[in-house]
Amino acid sequence: MALIPLPLERLLRQLGKLPGLGPRSAQRVALSLLQQPVLLADLQRNLADVAAQLGICGCCGNLAFAGGEAPICEICSDPVRNTGVVCVVEGIADIWALERSGVFVGRYHVLGGVVSALNGVGPEDVRIPQLVKRARDEEVQEVILALGASVDGQTTGQIIIDRLASLGVAVSTLAKGMPVGAAVDYLDEGTLSLALAGRQRVA
Amino acid sequence: MALIPLPLERLLRQLGKLPGLGPRSAQRVALSLLQQPVLLADLQRNLADVAAQLGICGCCGNLAFAGGEAPICEICSDPVRNTGVVCVVEGIADIWALERSGVFVGRYHVLGGVVSALNGVGPEDVRIPQLVKRARDEEVQEVILALGASVDGQTTGQIIIDRLASLGVAVSTLAKGMPVGAAVDYLDEGTLSLALAGRQRVA
Numbered sequence: 001m002a003l004i005p006l007p008l009e010r011l012l013r014q015l016g017k018l019p020g021l022g023p024r025s026a027q028r029v030a031l032s033l034l035q036q037p038v039l040l041a042d043l044q045r046n047l048a049d050v051a052a053q054l055g056i057c058g059c060c061g062n063l064a065f066a067g068g069e070a071p072i073c074e075i076c077s078d079p080v081r082n083t084g085v086v087c088v089v090e091g092i093a094d095i096w097a098l099e100r101s102g103v104f105v106g107r108y109h110v111l112g113g114v115v116s117a118l119n120g121v122g123p124e125d126v127r128i129p130q131l132v133k134r135a136r137d138e139e140v141q142e143v144i145l146a147l148g149a150s151v152d153g154q155t156t157g158q159i160i161i162d163r164l165a166s167l168g169v170a171v172s173t174l175a176k177g178m179p180v181g182a183a184v185d186y187l188d189e190g191t192l193s194l195a196l197a198g199r200q201r202v203a
Numbered sequence: 204m205a206l207i208p209l210p211l212e213r214l215l216r217q218l219g220k221l222p223g224l225g226p227r228s229a230q231r232v233a234l235s236l237l238q239q240p241v242l243l244a245d246l247q248r249n250l251a252d253v254a255a256q257l258g259i260c261g262c263c264g265n266l267a268f269a270g271g272e273a274p275i276c277e278i279c280s281d282p283v284r285n286t287g288v289v290c291v292v293e294g295i296a297d298i299w300a301l302e303r304s305g306v307f308v309g310r311y312h313v314l315g316g317v318v319s320a321l322n323g324v325g326p327e328d329v330r331i332p333q334l335v336k337r338a339r340d341e342e343v344q345e346v347i348l349a350l351g352a353s354v355d356g357q358t359t360g361q362i363i364i365d366r367l368a369s370l371g372v373a374v375s376t377l378a379k380g381m382p383v384g385a386a387v388d389y390l391d392e393g394t395l396s397l398a399l400a401g402r403q404r405v406a
Contacts, residue, residue, distance in 0.1 A: 007252040007253045007256050011252075014242075031295050034266065
């Protein structure tokens, strides 16, 4: 036996590429599973269940129950939610956060990431063409950009604005400023700057 | 659909309990797998291969190819390595480190952790009774404790020393001191203290 047998080496290589796991964590996970066969069997069963029962909504990119050619998620198939407003997010976890807050009643569009020239991620890789097609086909009146307040998030937002320009769709972004509970003297310069620039008249 | 469908919730709960993964990383991993079915299928295949082909050595706790009732690893089944010296380690990854260094030619005993009253881990949970039985049955002359230089590691070592006392087996531990390449002014008090206490006469 080579020091690390081939099937284990393949597993380590794959685990090490999962988000949040480096080579050392991958090693701990793999050995932990090997030494606890019940855990390993549980994981195999959970993965099989997820693979069989869940898929990605062909319309918006959200989670959906697997079904037929292209699954549709419950939000897209809910007529009450067809408000003409589409909220664009980077990932499915952002939908969970927004849905938990209960403040948005339209539909979503999941990019699955942000545009990044450095990492070779183009607009086609983050479902921007599909967004433009939806804006046209579904008579969307407003697109809300709920992307991360990062450089790549902003760049991605600008690309979307440019591509929707000819369609006469209103585009808005989430307000930037002080989060609830923040103390002014704890904020960083960037946030303070945006909070001041976006100040609201009250009297 | 509940916000997080049940099969996904089960997967998230299990992933979050793997070493090195918290709830947030578990979420990133699960969603990443859901959005890349090829990755998910690869992971399922790698886990199945590992589950089918690998097991744990019934003698020492090392990795072994799966086979019959109780697999035996290549080190335990290698007559050249039956030197009467057994090196006790906390985990399989420690065997990899020692084998890579090429400095040890005896056999191993993997505890699978350390004794920890706080976590309810007793000597029976870390294969100490099996070590005592081996020391008796295999005519072991020396047991080397290659455990972590932590409080629990030292406690575990002391328990092993106590339990082997009546067998007339020599017990030794790895030297504590300056690692190769260290500068004295970078060392912490504890390491300096051990390095001084364990000083070697040279003239």
